[in-house]
Amino acid sequence: MGRKYALFLGCLIPNRYPGIEAAARKVLPRIGIELADMNGASCCPAPGVVKSFSRPAWLAVAARNLCIAEDMALDVLTFCNGCYGTLADANHSLKADRALRDSVNSKLKEVGMVFKGSVGVRHLAEVLMKEVTPEGIRRAVTKPLGLRAAVHYGCHLIKPKVLREWVGSAERPTFLDELTEALGAESVEWEDKMACCGAGGGVRSAVLDVSLRMLNRKLLSAKEAGADFILNVCPFCHLQFDRGQIELQRLYGLQPYDMPVLHYVQALGLAMGYGPHELGVDMNFVGMDRILSKLP
Amino acid sequence: MMDDALERAFRERVAKRFGMKKGSMSLAIEEAIREWMRSEEEAKGVKEAKVEIPLEHVEEAPPPSPEFAEEIIRASGENINKCIQCGNCVASCPSGRITAYNSRRIIRKASMGYKEEVLRSIELWLCTTCYTCVERCPRKIDVVNAILTMRNMAVENGWMLDPHKVVSMNLMKTGHAVPIDQATRERRKELGLSELPPTVHQYERALLDVQHILKETGFFELVEKAQPQKAGSA
Ligand code: SF4
Ligand code: SF4
Numbered sequence: 001m002g003r004k005y006a007l008f009l010g011c012l013i014p015n016r017y018p019g020i021e022a023a024a025r026k027v028l029p030r031i032g033i034e035l036a037d038m039n040g041a042s043c044c045p046a047p048g049v050v051k052s053f054s055r056p057a058w059l060a061v062a063a064r065n066l067c068i069a070e071d072m073a074l075d076v077l078t079f080c081n082g083c084y085g086t087l088a089d090a091n092h093s094l095k096a097d098r099a100l101r102d103s104v105n106s107k108l109k110e111v112g113m114v115f116k117g118s119v120g121v122r123h124l125a126e127v128l129m130k131e132v133t134p135e136g137i138r139r140a141v142t143k144p145l146g147l148r149a150a151v152h153y154g155c156h157l158i159k160p161k162v163l164r165e166w167v168g169s170a171e172r173p174t175f176l177d178e179l180t181e182a183l184g185a186e187s188v189e190w191e192d193k194m195a196c197c198g199a200g201g202g203v204r205s206a207v208l209d210v211s212l213r214m215l216n217r218k219l220l221s222a223k224e225a226g227a228d229f230i231l232n233v234c235p236f237c238h239l240q241f242d243r244g245q246i247e248l249q250r251l252y253g254l255q256p257y258d259m260p261v262l263h264y265v266q267a268l269g270l271a272m273g274y275g276p277h278e279l280g281v282d283m284n285f286v287g288m289d290r291i292l293s294k295l296p
Numbered sequence: 297m298m299d300d301a302l303e304r305a306f307r308e309r310v311a312k313r314f315g316m317k318k319g320s321m322s323l324a325i326e327e328a329i330r331e332w333m334r335s336e337e338e339a340k341g342v343k344e345a346k347v348e349i350p351l352e353h354v355e356e357a358p359p360p361s362p363e364f365a366e367e368i369i370r371a372s373g374e375n376i377n378k379c380i381q382c383g384n385c386v387a388s389c390p391s392g393r394i395t396a397y398n399s400r401r402i403i404r405k406a407s408m409g410y411k412e413e414v415l416r417s418i419e420l421w422l423c424t425t426c427y428t429c430v431e432r433c434p435r436k437i438d439v440v441n442a443i444l445t446m447r448n449m450a451v452e453n454g455w456m457l458d459p460h461k462v463v464s465m466n467l468m469k470t471g472h473a474v475p476i477d478q479a480t481r482e483r484r485k486e487l488g489l490s491e492l493p494p495t496v497h498q499y500e501r502a503l504l505d506v507q508h509i510l511k512e513t514g515f516f517e518l519v520e521k522a523q524p525q526k527a528g529s530a
Pocket of ligand 2: 385388389390391392399422423424425426427428429430439440
């Protein structure tokens with residue numbers, strides 16, 4: 001068993017939430033996912049911003065990142081929904097459209113690269129579901145979490161659906177709930193579960209107010225459902241949920257939600273017996289007391 | 297029962313703010329209750345977010361240009377003229393739920409040729425690209441694709457929001473839209489990771505390649521010609 005992937009880090013994981021990176025490097029090899037660094041990779045580039053400004057620049061930089069994995073002859077693995085959106089969609093367009101590929105390759109040639117279309121792009125959630133399987137996760141778990149999780153899929157993981165057949169239903173997916181329950185946690189029903197966290201599309205960076213109001217609805221809904229923490233599979237959603245809580249407090253004087261936020265790899269690490277510090281879960285803005293005291 | 301330490305701290309603040317006189321306590325308690333209720337109200341998120349229109353108003357709307365819809369259709373491959381104005385997209389929209397943002401109206405205005413009005417409005421930048429509407433449009437219009445195409449056109453015309461310019465400059469300078477900072481360097485070391493990730497941050501040659509590609513695709517020029525535009529708060 002075991003499969004090797006080219007690890008695409010992106011920006012937010014290594015540069016803002018390194019705990020997620022540390023957790024992945026510790027935990028994933030132990031469940032048969034080997035990671036190889038994509039040396040010299042850049043920003044994916046971010047779909048909400050760069051793709052909004054210049055599609056040609058977005059596509060060419062994405063193609064360069066894909067070329068690095070092609071040289072390693074490995075499929076790309078990402079655990080950021082934004083990077084997944086960019087790389088999977090760019091890979092698809094470049095494979096499908098010859099003229100587009102030629103025009104991108106004329107730019108890549110100048111830096112000694114060529115896009116061949118020889119690798120795939122996978123989100124960690126997909127690999128966990130299809131290759132490791134919830135059963136495999138269950139076997140690796142030594143300390144079932146026993147917590148109530150508000151599972152947040154995020155948007156670009158499951159949509160646009162035409163390019164993500166593996167997702168099943170984009171309106172009511174279940175795979176992340178299954179993976180969460182495999183950790184010995186309960187995935188609670190919450191009204192705003194499938195809503196956007198509000199960070200994407202360049203909205204968070206340019207119009208923070210609107211972004212935070214979307215977030216607030218989600219947090220209220222998670223709180224009402226009695227969730228112990230929010231589980232995500234994207235560092236940008238993670239940042240929005242984590243830092244956003246502090247901003248809601250500071251900018252609007254809201255009572256603190258004190259809602260802990262964990263990326264799936266961190267939750268997996270806790271369930272496999274790693275300490276919170278090794279997984280960087282204590283590096284969030286929002287404290288973890290609420291869940292750490294409940295853990296076995 | 298109130299926690300002792302909390303009560304002591306509260307009494308100290310009250311004395312500081314209202315003095316040690318009679319009635320101070322009830323004044324302070326009333327204020328605290330009011331504050332709490334206000335924030336509870338806010339937390340319900342019932343209020344509509346008011347977004348100031350940060351881009352200059354178009355004083356006298358220029359006449360519609362019929363080629364605009366054609367331009368969008370050509371660049372995006374989305375036939376926005378197929379839109380039946382059913383409003384499904386708006387009903388699904390997380391942004392429309394809390395602001396006056398209305399994707400149906402943008403599509404309609406674009407289709408009617410109101411180029412400048414559409415390209416210069418803040419509304420164009422309120423879509424989070426969540427794709428909910430794309431999944432639900434009965435006419436199979438990829439609204440996100442249409443919106444991204446219009447955003448590209450806006451930026452092409454020099455209309456780019458200031459915070460977006462900052463993100464772009466980060467990318468041009470470092471190869472990361474969100475580059476490393478000092479606090480994260482320290483955290484990486486604490487976690488046993490390399491101080492800099494094995495990305496363009498570690499490989500200068502790779503950064504030069506990324507910059508070359510950004511220049512070749514006109515990105516530098518695009519960002520440099522963007523005029524200052526403030527983003528909205530509420
Ligand atoms: S859902 Fe589609 S057809 Fe209906 S208004 Fe929106 S874009 Fe037009
Ligand atoms: S993709 Fe944009 S327009 Fe469509 S529902 Fe999401 S935020 Fe609204």
